[in-house]
Amino acid sequence: MEVALVCVGDELLAGDTVNxxxxxxxxxxxxxxxxxxxxxxxxxxxxxxxxxxxxDRARHDAVVVTGGLGPTHDDRTMAGVAAAVGRSLAASDEVFERLTTEGGYANGDLADGTTHIPEGARPLHNPEGVAPGCVVENVYVLPGVPAEMEAMFETVAGEFEGERRHVGSVAVDEPESALVDRLATLQERFDVTVGSYPGEAVRVKLESADEAELEAALEWLRANVEEA
Amino acid sequence: MEVALVCVGDELLAGDTVNxxxxxxxxxxxxxxxxxxxxxxxxxxxxxxxxxxxxDRARHDAVVVTGGLGPTHDDRTMAGVAAAVGRSLAASDEVFERLTTEGGYANGDLADGTTHIPEGARPLHNPEGVAPGCVVENVYVLPGVPAEMEAMFETVAGEFEGERRHVGSVAVDEPESALVDRLATLQERFDVTVGSYPGEAVRVKLESADEAELEAALEWLRANVEEA
Structure with missing residues (x-):
């Protein structure tokens, strides 16, 4: 399963908020x-x-969109997603019901547009806030406030499932450029993907669908480099 | 001037590194x-x-690319950028010269490919590391290690210039949904762009090319909300 993320927000582009x-x-x-x-x-x-x-939704199995939900004028995500799937925005009775019965909101408390999601979308309840999310076609729409986004994602996490990968890494006390040949050898000999990330030490990260293969590759690597 | 950023790296996609x-x-x-x-x-x-x-380079004035520079097999950025502008990669004499004379590297220390940049590109010196960056057409290529990226960006910062914007914000102690009408009024009355960001308080951020206009809008806002 391949997924793309789309994060909406001028504050992310201006660097006011780290993503x-x-x-x-x-x-x-x-x-x-x-x-x-x-x-x-x-x-x-x-x-x-x-x-x-x-x-993104044409190229990937699913798209997860975060941010820009809510009733204020700069919250344009629902309108953008509706346009992307060729639907109108409509007030959702299910969202209204949930907010007024379980959520404890009176009708007058809810700003115009709060319950609007693309027509026919499956609403997602916001366990930590007001603005609802939704699923429409292969697009998941979540809020931007981290606590709200995380809580809502957990309600649909089971719908995201792929081949589990096994991951391990080794911190190496040699310059990255000195490792070129050994990393190439590693990738030839074992069924692993290899990444190297310079920092105080160089972190070499290995991934494989096969746990035994990963362990063998990690063992070979540890035997052939100067560990940090 | 409108710019797009492209950050290269599996570690960013896997959430190992915050961008x-x-x-x-x-x-x-x-x-x-x-x-x-x-x-x-x-x-x-x-x-x-x-x-x-x-x-991105077709749609924007410039593109800044970060990450994936260096000699290891997972550093594919120079090849990707070269392909994007329809050029080959080639060893740069200027980069070689700089690394071996000023940089203190001997020829044998440099891994294959270290000096490769797209043909005809302007090399950018890495004040904090080995891997060079470059400018080719309207594409700026910088390293991924933050200290290296920041130091290299400063060497070309003067090439990025637009209309300065004046920015101010007010922290508001009211629910975001209650502010909808006042934020709309603000945007109608003043030549400002308005963003609202919920958190402990709601941060309302105003931007304008005109400083007096920004100040007037901030004053109106402070007089019309409950400040946090």
């Missing part, structure tokens, strides 16, 4: 064996949201 | 009056890098 949502979702999806293939941050503009969601 | 580079560049470019319109994270694969850089 921890993308990292959190990347980690949770990868744990579930899903390949996260692309992450895009787009501004609070309907046309840009629609174009990006539209392209 | 602080994108936030840092977003902030520096916005300070310089440049609109950052799009940020994309792509895997360490030549075809994906090439497609994304190619699309």
């Amino acid at each position: 921890t949502n993308a990292a959190w979702l990347g980690e949770r999806l990868t744990e579930r064996g899903v390949d996260v293939d692309r992450m895009t941050v787009v501004p609070d503009r309907v046309a840009e949201i629609a174009r990006t969601v539209n392209e | 602080t580079n994108a936030a840092w560049l977003g902030e520096r470019l916005t300070e310089r009056g440049v609109d950052v319109d799009r940020m994309t994270v792509v895997p360490d694969r030549v075809a994906e890098i090439a497609r994304t850089v190619n699309e």
